[in-house]
Amino acid sequence: MDIRFSAEEIAFRDELRDWLGEVLPTLGDPPDRDDWTARRKWDMGWQRKLYDAGYAGINWPSEFGGRGSTPTEHLIFLEETTRMGAPYVGMNFVAQLHAGPTLILEATAEQQARHLPAMLKGEEVWCQGFSEPNAGSDLASLSTRAIRDGDHYVVTGQKIWTSFGHVADYCELLVRTDQEAPKHRGITWLICPMDLPGIEVRPITTVAGSSEFCEVFFDEVRIPVENRVGDENDGWRVAMVTFSFERGTAFISELLGTMNQLAEMAELARGIRRNGSTAWDDDEIRREIGHLQAEYDALWALTKRVVSQAQRTGMPGPGGSVFKLYYAEVKKRMADLAHRMLERGALVLAEGGGDEQTGGDMVASRLYVLSLSIAAGTSEIQRNIIGERILGLPKER
């Protein structure tokens, strides 16, 4: 049980800090939330800078162009970039955190050569086409159909909640290739170029007024069979590989950003004047801030445990589900506290909506946090996973 960084880990961190210290001041101002062209340029530009400096694919193995860092170095990377205010992974999320790692484990050499270098250089935006209108929590019941026609799959159906679908170049797409088989055994994982004829993308407006995700319609879209990852009808297993990454390190920057936000909130509380005192003088507000900090510190410690497990076993431990479940609730409490402090000010959204991912506008954040217990497996599903897979309670069905 040792949370100290080794000499190599410290050397890695110091070198990274130096580089960030040089590069961050040259970046300029981040783009507006709704200017997607500028956002793409910003996110991909940052990825390219990481690539040129040797920090792209930090945790990808070096034979695939990554840096081959240990899970601890990955954690240090995320900690330092967030702490120093570097851009968030943004629309590179799916490529860097799901699709890339999945291709590394499951794809053919040709598929890897075609996509992995481009992902690392920030030349490909990916999206995740898993959920459907009738297949959300029960993802395995998905019905987007793929019929084999020579060396193509002909795909017809609909995906929904596809984050960054309207800017993506490729999609990790789950389709049904066997209608008769039990639902988990008729699914196939495909790489789908988003510019194929027959694909229509319609952005959906979120509660925050932004358009982060889309509906994607497929009308007889011809996808080459060579785009299949894994065997036909083995896509559910491949998707499970994708999920293990999603629940592993995906929330580290989030948590650290949230801790920065709490510090800002404490500052704000000390400044807000009401009836001759400050919000900070309110015992309940002050104690809730202390309480939230205790919980975030604990979640950060839990993250270090999950990362240490990954370092020993090669896979993130079950702590990921616990983290996600707990974090969503704590973050909602923090957003509510901010609003108690802001009082009437809680009616006003900052101009442009603010950066709801990692800080800034607390009003936008109160909306954003609603998605934390829904996206990437709802809290109810996380509780099922913990109850059944960790505690061994009987399955529902």
Next chain:
Amino acid sequence: MDFELSDDQVALCDGIRDLCQGRFDIDTVRGLADCGGVDRQLWSELVDTGVFSLVVPEEDGGVGLGWAEAGLVFEQLGRALVPGPLVGTLLAAGVVDDSVVGLVERTDGSALVEYPDVIDALLVLDGDGVWRVDAAELSFEPAQSVDPLTPVGRVAELPQGDEVGGCYGWVNRAVFLCSALQVGLATGARELAVAYAQERQQFGKPIGQFQAVKHKCADMYSREEVARAALYYASCVLDAPELADEDRAVSGARILAAEAADHNGKDCVQVHGGMGFTWEIDAHLYLKRAWALTPCFGSLDEHAERIAAMV
């Protein structure tokens, strides 16, 4: 960084768990309520295993391990509901010669002292230091404790006692050890609830198949794991204070462990239905011990304040 348990630490946990299962099975533990919480023979087995001398350096006759190990051991003791003045006796090891040592904070007026009938000495903590009072100097008015495994007696006024040296950072260490016991209690309560949820049938199926029960168990596990992470982090900071602020780490563990033990105790009662409200089922023992351990060395509000001042 490797925040997982080392092989030695895993072996230590296993050893203490075996000791608890072998010597402190639940019937024995319940029986201890009839002899003031401590049986000298069993206590000496804890002493001989090194439970109390864990952090005493080897050259002074101790085991020479750190707070990480002390936390792991106390977690196992909490999980098994082992009673007795565990925290006081560990802190007192190497400082005074008594073998069953109580610990209390000096307050104005009367004081409640735990395990009044079995302690050899009481150590009193106040702003000026730590003071030893011989048990013979104390006269107790009887008081009924909420927790049968934490008997208490009331002392009208604590004697001044004799100052003892070498008591660096005792408040944080006492708080830390109470937190470790509570993480163990949270685990014990969760394990009991999950076992019952698997075995008890209603509507023709195990109640653990109902989501309302399953999800409660999942929440118990989550609380426990988050509290455990906070506890392990605090233990690392106690062992290497240059790493981070000790007060913040300990107060954080304190809050999460106390809440996890309290909530898991209540949920364990609930999962047991009517049985949970009986003396016979152990659920109440976890909850009551959790309650007994919380109002020690600062309220949870005070710990939250201590952290808030650092945000």
